[in-house]
Amino acid sequence: MNSQGAEILDRLMLIADLINKDMAASFAGTGLNMARVHLLWLLHHDGASTQQALARTLGVSPANITGLVDGLERNGYAERRPHPTDRRATLVTLTERGTETTSVMVRGRAEFGSRLVEGLDAEQLRWLHTGLDAVAERLDELTRSRRDTQEGP
């Protein structure tokens, strides 16, 4: 058993916690919050989507999506449009404000990321990057196997 693993885990959680708090604080006055930003981000990546698709991808209930889309719509970031072929469904699309906002977020994320690693030299960066990739992959294996074990028949 490698004791460095536990310290690395601690550090990861600490870092994530600080980043999340910083992000949450930055939403003040925008009509956004973590949950809405996750949805906004998904719309940016996947483009116009039905609420069912959003619910599945985010792993939350359709009822929850209804509320989140309401929130984005109320603040002008997204809007509901009729689905062209399925009259049961709605397509959630980014408005102009939504598109501008995600562009700003992409830039902000890039800048924040680059500031985060200021002071690391190229070699350190490379090692950090590959190390995190390895951890992410390992984590995916671990949680997947645990999930499958517990959700067995």
Add this chain to the structure above:
Amino acid sequence: MNSQGAEILDRLMLIADLINKDMAASFAGTGLNMARVHLLWLLHHDGASTQQALARTLGVSPANITGLVDGLERNGYAERRPHPTDRRATLVTLTERGTETTSVMVRGRAEFGSRLVEGLDAEQLRWLHTGLDAVAERLDELTRSRRDTQEGP
């Protein structure tokens, strides 16, 4: 501007998200949840504490602590005891069950951490560790300066 920073940031957030979901899922049936575990963890580290101290350390309201301690007490993890010298205050202490639980958590965390870095060699581990330390320190600087700017006089 270094584009690797953004990818590292993405990876960090992904990893943290997976770990959090895995942890949250593991609490099923224990009467615990993220908020209560944070408090349990703090009691483990700091020992018996007043609710005011817990509120300050966790950065939440005293009313919130009341509810969380209620939850831990209801499930047998902690109990309220009178403060020996200040009759306004209560000391929240871990019960035997609480102590056992945090011991199990410490071991589980160590094991999970070591599994997480299985497959990395000593050199990779060292680089990952120091890289994360550097990022955590940088992050602390960044959020501190941003907070001070925004919360000016």
Add this chain to the structure above:
DNA sequence: TATTGTTATACTCTATAACTATA
């Protein structure tokens, strides 16, 4: 019948403000 989205309801975590008991 099955699916899409909404509504009704409930639970948890959180905050602020008013209150009691004590310092």
Add this chain to the structure above:
DNA sequence: TATAGTTATAGAGTATAACAATA
């Protein structure tokens, strides 16, 4: 006066279940 804890109230995010419209 000030502090420790509780209660009342409110708001957000989440879930499940029942429902209407459509496929």
